[in-house]
Amino acid sequence: MANIVHISGNSxxxxxxxxxxxxxxxxxxxxxxxxxxxxxxWVRLGAVxxxxxxxxxxxxxxxxxxxxxxxxxATGIVYSLLFQQEIKQYIPFLASGMIAWTxxxxxxxxxxxxxxxxxxxxxxxPLPYTVLIAASIWRNLIVFFHNFIIYCxxxxxxxxxxxxxxxxxxxxxxxxxxxxxxIALLIAIVCARYRDIQPLLVSALQILMFVTPIFWxxxxxxxxxxxxxxxxxxxxxxxxxVIRAPLLxxxxxWFVYVSVTLLAVFGWLFTLVLFSKVRQRIIYWx
Amino acid sequence: xxxxxxKDVTVDFPVYDKHKELFIPLVxxxxxxxxxxxxIHVNSGGKAIVRALAGISLDIKxxxxxxxxxxxxxxxxxxxxVLAGIYEPSLGEITINGxxxxxxxxxLGMDLDDTGYENIINVGQFLGMGVKEARSRIPEIxxxxxxxxxxxxxxxxxxxxxxxxxxxxxxxxxNPEILLLDEGLGAGDMVFAExxxxxxxxxxxxxxxxxxxxxxxxxxxxxxxxxxLLEKGRVLFQGDIDDVIKYYHEHIDSLAAAS
Numbered sequence: 001m002a003n004i005v006h007i008s009g010n011s012x013x014x015x016x017x018x019x020x021x022x023x024x025x026x027x028x029x030x031x032x033x034x035x036x037x038x039x040x041x042w043v044r045l046g047a048v049x050x051x052x053x054x055x056x057x058x059x060x061x062x063x064x065x066x067x068x069x070x071x072x073x074a075t076g077i078v079y080s081l082l083f084q085q086e087i088k089q090y091i092p093f094l095a096s097g098m099i100a101w102t103x104x105x106x107x108x109x110x111x112x113x114x115x116x117x118x119x120x121x122x123x124x125x126p127l128p129y130t131v132l133i134a135a136s137i138w139r140n141l142i143v144f145f146h147n148f149i150i151y152c153x154x155x156x157x158x159x160x161x162x163x164x165x166x167x168x169x170x171x172x173x174x175x176x177x178x179x180x181x182x183i184a185l186l187i188a189i190v191c192a193r194y195r196d197i198q199p200l201l202v203s204a205l206q207i208l209m210f211v212t213p214i215f216w217x218x219x220x221x222x223x224x225x226x227x228x229x230x231x232x233x234x235x236x237x238x239x240x241x242v243i244r245a246p247l248l249x250x251x252x253x254w255f256v257y258v259s260v261t262l263l264a265v266f267g268w269l270f271t272l273v274l275f276s277k278v279r280q281r282i283i284y285w286x
Numbered sequence: 287x288x289x290x291x292x293k294d295v296t297v298d299f300p301v302y303d304k305h306k307e308l309f310i311p312l313v314x315x316x317x318x319x320x321x322x323x324x325x326i327h328v329n330s331g332g333k334a335i336v337r338a339l340a341g342i343s344l345d346i347k348x349x350x351x352x353x354x355x356x357x358x359x360x361x362x363x364x365x366x367x368v369l370a371g372i373y374e375p376s377l378g379e380i381t382i383n384g385x386x387x388x389x390x391x392x393x394l395g396m397d398l399d400d401t402g403y404e405n406i407i408n409v410g411q412f413l414g415m416g417v418k419e420a421r422s423r424i425p426e427i428x429x430x431x432x433x434x435x436x437x438x439x440x441x442x443x444x445x446x447x448x449x450x451x452x453x454x455x456x457x458x459x460x461n462p463e464i465l466l467l468d469e470g471l472g473a474g475d476m477v478f479a480e481x482x483x484x485x486x487x488x489x490x491x492x493x494x495x496x497x498x499x500x501x502x503x504x505x506x507x508x509x510x511x512x513x514x515l516l517e518k519g520r521v522l523f524q525g526d527i528d529d530v531i532k533y534y535h536e537h538i539d540s541l542a543a544a545s
Contacts, residue, residue: 044417048397052399120394121395121412124372124394125370125372125388126370283372283373284299284373
């Protein structure tokens with residue numbers, strides 16, 4: 001029953017050589033494993049945070065859905081005229097894009113303060129960092145599920161096919177969880193140390209939203225080299241496509257799944273190496 | 287058997303500030319900058335650091351009840367946080383054998399808009415309990431707090447004394463092997479204080495090792511058998527609690543006489 005903890009601080013002097021070849025430490029992996037052990041904790045914490053944010057409002061997290069619906073209706077009409085597209089086709093396209101993009105963007109913005117705003121908790125109890133990250137991902141997934149009401153409306157109002165491809169959304173949600181975790185952990189670590197990253201990231205995300213094919217179909221830029229880069233090399237295109245295509249009743253292209261898987265593997269490797277290096281320093285940065 | 291060993295544990299706090307160059311001239315002055323707090327140094331990387339703990343070695347065994355005493359900034363809270371696994375030492379080694387339960391902030395996780403019952407689970411989870419375990423404590427907490435129907439109401443409707451009762455009851459329902467306390471546990475009104483005292487004694491009797499940091503001589507004398515006097519991140523004196531308190535007062539008097 002007795003658990004023995006042994007902590008040695010001797011390796012900490014080596015920090016600073018960020019790009020020297022390193023390994024992933026057991027401590028970092030043990031931290032990640034706690035996500036599976038303490039799922040009750042982050043499930044509750046994530047849900048409590050959603051409840052707290054919308055306490056005493058009548059529509060709760062649906063406020064996100066309502067503002068998104070208004071945005072889609074207004075932008076949808078203008079852009080369909082601008083791009084000379086059928087409203088019947090453009091609104092479902094835009095809605096699926098917004099539903100897919102919003103969680104990615106809010107995970108990235110909110111992760112900037114995951115550790116910084118949890119300082120009060122992290123300095124009172126020993127809590128694995130990744131458990132906090134899991135709570136933030138779960139919180140965003142809860143809001144994402146609320147946005148499904150927009151999808152239902154769009155399906156009812158417009159001619160969106162609901163078929164076997166729709167079920168592929170499961171893989172999209174899986175990608176949100178797995179890719180979301182490393183992205184959130186990476187951003188939370190970097191933002192804890194360098195406080196300038198947050199405002200930088202917020203403005204970068206605004207630009208990314210327009211550069212990534214969310215408002216405009218990827219096929220529009222296929223003839224142009226720069227356009228191709230915006231689409232095929234842009235990881236956010238692939239990250240959104242695994243959700244968006246199933247919502248439209250389409251199967252995402254095979255290379256979308258390949259990119260998302262590669263992103264997960266290399267993203268996790270990179271983040272784990274960084275996490276191994278700086279894990280014990282994070283608390284001193286807060 | 288629970289035990290704790292610290293070998294030359296040093297904790298450095300980096301100074302992250304755009305004005306950090308202002309700290310460099312303060313380094314290594316012969317005249318101490320301040321009577322309290324750790325020394326300001328420059329580490330091998332040329333960065334300014336504050337050394338909160340400097341080469342602490344301790345050997346804590348099963349049955350020990352340690353009182354941590356010292357002036358503000360001596361390193362009491364930092365040492366407790368190192369023992370809790372919150373801060374990992376910059377240098378040195380620490381080996382902890384047993385489950386550590388820090389009770390620094392007993393209302394951590396309390397949500398004012400949740401009911402008393404919900405908060406038993408909220409707070410219980412932050413204290414390291416599972417949902418099931420926290421639920422199993424409900425009857426006992428109901429009985430101890432005497433809050434009755436109030437437990438079904440949002441905590442926002444409680445008086446501050448009632449809130450203290452609830453968080454105190456949850457915190458003292460844990461089963462730690464190694465218990466860490468910073469300034470004891472708050473109690474409440476006089477009738478409750480007597481009950482609370484008994485409950486704290488029961489909690490401590492369940493634990494193998496207790497470490498309490500406090501400025502109250504009476505509290506440490508009552509709850510501890512051994513003591514550690516910290517000054518500027520170093521162990522100045524260690525031994526039986528009465529000897530430590532005596533040494534501490536003589537030391538303060540001599541400091542006052544010198545200045």
